[in-house]
Amino acid sequence: MTTVDPSTETATDQDTIATASAARGSARKTRSRWRSMLPTMTPWLAVGLVLVIGIILFGIVAPLFAGDPAAIRNIGLTPPSAAHILGTTQTGQDVFAQLTVATRGSLEIGIIVGILATLLSAVFGILGTYFGGYADEGFSLFSNVFLVIPGLPLVIVISGFVPREARGLWTIALVLAITSWAGSARVLRAQTLSLRSRDYVAAAKVAGEKFWRVIGVEILPNLLPLLASQFVFAVIAAILAEAGLSFLGLGASNSSTLGTMLFYAQNGFALSLGAWWWFIPPGLIIAMFGMGLALVNFSIDEIINPKLKNARMYRKRANRARRLERGKAAA
Amino acid sequence: MNYYLRKLGFYAVALWAALTINFVIPRLMPGNPVDILLAKLQQHGGQVTPATRKAYELLLGGDASDPLPVQYWNYLVHVFQGDLGVSVSYYPAKVSDVIATSLPWTIALVGIATIIAAVLGVALGAFVGWKPGTWLDSFVPATTLLAAVPYFWLALILVYVFATTLHWFPVQGGYDVTMDPGWNTEFIGSAIHYGTLPALTIVIAAIGGWLLGMRNMMVSTLSEDYVLTARAKGLSERRILRNYAARNAVLPSVAGFAIALGFVVAGSIVTEQVFSYPGIGSKLLSAVTNNDYALMQGIFLFITLAVLGANLIVDLLYGIIDPRTRTRS
Numbered sequence: 331m332t333t334v335d336p337s338t339e340t341a342t343d344q345d346t347i348a349t350a351s352a353a354r355g356s357a358r359k360t361r362s363r364w365r366s367m368l369p370t371m372t373p374w375l376a377v378g379l380v381l382v383i384g385i386i387l388f389g390i391v392a393p394l395f396a397g398d399p400a401a402i403r404n405i406g407l408t409p410p411s412a413a414h415i416l417g418t419t420q421t422g423q424d425v426f427a428q429l430t431v432a433t434r435g436s437l438e439i440g441i442i443v444g445i446l447a448t449l450l451s452a453v454f455g456i457l458g459t460y461f462g463g464y465a466d467e468g469f470s471l472f473s474n475v476f477l478v479i480p481g482l483p484l485v486i487v488i489s490g491f492v493p494r495e496a497r498g499l500w501t502i503a504l505v506l507a508i509t510s511w512a513g514s515a516r517v518l519r520a521q522t523l524s525l526r527s528r529d530y531v532a533a534a535k536v537a538g539e540k541f542w543r544v545i546g547v548e549i550l551p552n553l554l555p556l557l558a559s560q561f562v563f564a565v566i567a568a569i570l571a572e573a574g575l576s577f578l579g580l581g582a583s584n585s586s587t588l589g590t591m592l593f594y595a596q597n598g599f600a601l602s603l604g605a606w607w608w609f610i611p612p613g614l615i616i617a618m619f620g621m622g623l624a625l626v627n628f629s630i631d632e633i634i635n636p637k638l639k640n641a642r643m644y645r646k647r648a649n650r651a652r653r654l655e656r657g658k659a660a661a
Numbered sequence: 662m663n664y665y666l667r668k669l670g671f672y673a674v675a676l677w678a679a680l681t682i683n684f685v686i687p688r689l690m691p692g693n694p695v696d697i698l699l700a701k702l703q704q705h706g707g708q709v710t711p712a713t714r715k716a717y718e719l720l721l722g723g724d725a726s727d728p729l730p731v732q733y734w735n736y737l738v739h740v741f742q743g744d745l746g747v748s749v750s751y752y753p754a755k756v757s758d759v760i761a762t763s764l765p766w767t768i769a770l771v772g773i774a775t776i777i778a779a780v781l782g783v784a785l786g787a788f789v790g791w792k793p794g795t796w797l798d799s800f801v802p803a804t805t806l807l808a809a810v811p812y813f814w815l816a817l818i819l820v821y822v823f824a825t826t827l828h829w830f831p832v833q834g835g836y837d838v839t840m841d842p843g844w845n846t847e848f849i850g851s852a853i854h855y856g857t858l859p860a861l862t863i864v865i866a867a868i869g870g871w872l873l874g875m876r877n878m879m880v881s882t883l884s885e886d887y888v889l890t891a892r893a894k895g896l897s898e899r900r901i902l903r904n905y906a907a908r909n910a911v912l913p914s915v916a917g918f919a920i921a922l923g924f925v926v927a928g929s930i931v932t933e934q935v936f937s938y939p940g941i942g943s944k945l946l947s948a949v950t951n952n953d954y955a956l957m958q959g960i961f962l963f964i965t966l967a968v969l970g971a972n973l974i975v976d977l978l979y980g981i982i983d984p985r986t987r988t989r990s
Binding site: 374474478480484486490577589602613616617618620625 | 675809810812813814821884931934945954958961964968
């Protein structure tokens with residue numbers, strides 16, 4: 331790279347330097363290590379967090395206020411009114427009350443499956459890769475085989491063989507977790523492969539630290555953003571998969587989730603009878619929650635792949651420089 | 662050469678694993694599937710002889726007389742001979758016949774829709790990724806919303822809008838049932854008319870994923886050194902986009918397309934449920950409702966074979982189009 335000789339700088343160079351230093355002057359001082367692992371706040375992240383936290387609060391708090399979702403009245407399929415914010419179902423049940431309980435059910439299963447799947451993928455992705463040799467090959471082969479075997483048909487076949495009474499929330503959660511951990515295990519394995527040959531890991535090994543300490547202290551903190559991103563994906567995928575499964579009639583038999591609500595709406599001919607207030611809200615909640623999580627994942631992506639953040643910061647600085655130029659030209 | 666051998670070896674192992682899973686699942690489940698199955702068979706008017714019972718026990722377990730390894734070996738022999746049993750819900754048709762009649766419908770509908778979604782998504786994604794920071798970036802949250810929407814919900818709303826309200830397309834079915842199936846233009850025209858709305862729902866639901874993936878890869882690729890060199894050499898922007906950036910950015914999408922093709926057969930299940938389309942997914946679901954375990958196993962085996970086959974083909978092709986994968990192993 332050529333160095334800039336001060337004697338060759340022209341007037342335009344001085345202008346550029348002044349603009350750049352004006353911009354730099356308003357920059358924050360460098361952040362601490364933990365703070366720099368958190369994503370920077372952008373409008374997308376703000377929208378995503380609002381959606382996610384809003385729906386989670388809705389699922390936790392609203393069932394306490396919304397009334398009994400199972401109470402049957404003889405006012406079937408009424409549109410939204412003052413008494414029932416989202417109208418009633420075919421059997422006169424309050425759609426809004428059902429929506430709150432269903433949201434809670436879906437969130438429960440999403441988080442359970444997300445945690446299980448992330449744990450499984452961490453064990454098979456990180457542990458095996460760290461040890462190398464036959465353990466690495468074996469675990470990698472295992473995850474690849476699970477990745478290739480199609481998930482939804484496997485879930486349907488397992489759910490089909492389990493008799494209806496035994497198909498509870500934990501059975502479905504276990505089946506969904508077993509069929510969805512393989513993808514993130516592969517991603518984690520790729521990252522661990524590059525991490526295990528770093529100098530500080532070698533130094534820790536030479537210093538005689540136990541393997542669990544090396545993994546826990548040296549490797550895991552570097553994988554935290556990736557794990558967070560995979561967890562978010564797992565939650566979205568779990569909620570969608572459970573909704574699809576319940577819609578097909580194969581979901582958990584004793585719980586009320588957004589998927590079962592859609593199943594009853596479809597079987598009650600909600601759309602053909604024009605009862606949009608029964609059919610649209612559950613799907614809309616799933617969509618908004620998924621979108622919020624995806625937007626949060628964009629910001630986590632920026633931590634994992636700093637090139638994306640560089641692209642955004644470059645655009646921001648270019649815009650600011652252009653604004654300053656325009657302000658100076660106008661003055 | 663080593664690369665190709667490794668790939669073939671891996672898929673052989675995956676095939677064995679799929680067969681074993683297919684063998685193990687009925688034997689792990691509570692209840693006795695063979696008794697339920699034979700009761701259903703008698704309901705549908707079939708004969709239950711000891712030979713029938715033996716055949717089903719081979720597929721599903723429940724016979725304690727043969728030790729497990731012997732059962733496993735006999736099961737494998739039967740599968741390799743193509744004998745997947747007799748379907749209960751479509752008695753007396755054999756499982757392989759049921760699969761053969763319904764498979765072309767699924768492949769035609771979901772295959773064509775997936776190809777359209779992939780091509781459109783990748784092209785749009787390349788375009789959006791080319792100019793990050795402009796108004797095109799506002800597409801991205803919209804596509805995340807589309808990707809997070811449950812597919813069947815979107816499909817049913819589109820059915821409500823286009824079929825029930827506007828009457829542009831029929832609500833359900835694969836073809837006009839008053840026509841005779843055959844290779845004439847009338848029937849094919851009817852099949853296309855019935856298949857347009859399902860295909861449209863699949864394209865809308867799937868395009869978001871392709872767009873996002875391609876856009877992210879484009880953004881990464883554009884910060885590579887060779888793009889900067891190409892610009893410095895004075896090549897036109899369109900040429901850089903086409904020959905340098907897009908070609909490298911599309912590689913993960915090609916791998917993803919392969920996986921998507923494999924899931925063509927699997928992912929059709931919800932579509933066919935919503936539209937009552939006569940494909941392999943609807944056969945699987947009716948098998949589950951009717952406790953037709955033999956058909957369920959047969960279809961699962963077939964879907965797994967399709968996915969494995971598609972993945973193998975693309976892995977081999979990927980080794981040809983991206984030489985870096987060959988050198989790495």
